[in-house]
Amino acid sequence: TLDPNRVDPVFGQPVAHLDWQMQDTEKHTVVRGLELLEQYLRSNGASDFSLNTNLSGGPDQWTFSPDLSDPAALQAGDHHMGALRMSASPGAGIVDADCKVHTLSNLHIAGSGVFPTTGHGNPTLTIVALALRLADHLNAKP
Known part of the structure; x- marks a missing residue:
């Protein structure tokens, strides 16, 4: 809050x-x-x-x-992770595999909040990789 x-x-x-x-x-x-x-x-x-x-x-x-x-x-x-978890369906999480919020047409989230599970370490490199993947995905859209 x-x-x-x-x-x-x-x-x-x-x-x-x-x-x-x-x-x-x-x-x-x-x-x-x-x-x-x-x-x-x-x-x-x-x-x-x-x-x-x-x-x-x-x-x-x-x-x-x-x-x-x-x-x-x-x-x-x-490192707060998983509050916006990635899932195949809206009932199981907040964003899809492309980090798009299930219930919205134009909102994507790049960050550790989308991790459906986590390990125990600094998530920075995974966050960067996820953000780069999302950027490529968004750049490829017409």
């Missing part, structure tokens, strides 16, 4: 207020993703590494903590 008490100093507009709380599903997904990554890396010969799920406080304080009840255990999930 927009926060009427917080205004952007440059544009004078209310800024978004996000009340984002990591749920058990997200926590388990992060841990499972790291477990699968570790399995893959080790099966391909990597051995000198460690994966951390407690990423609060900076690199010198990172420690592995699989305790999902610990709110500090998974602090690296600050």
Whole structure:
């Protein structure tokens, strides 16, 4: 929602207020993703590494903590994704495979909000790839 008490100093507009709380599903997904990554890396010969799920406080304080009840255990999930999920039908999501909003004829969205699922890392390169793909799609339209 927009926060009427917080205004952007440059544009004078209310800024978004996000009340984002990591749920058990997200926590388990992060841990499972790291477990699968570790399995893959080790099966391909990597051995000198460690994966951390407690990423609060900076690199010198990172420690592995699989305790999902610990709110500090998974602090690296600050990339908001999936609120506008991509789907084949309007009942399952907001945008189609071309990032067009199902219910509107001329609104496309490029950003991590359209991700139907996510991993646990910085989504920047995927967002850039998605935006470039969307730009190509829109440029190809008559």
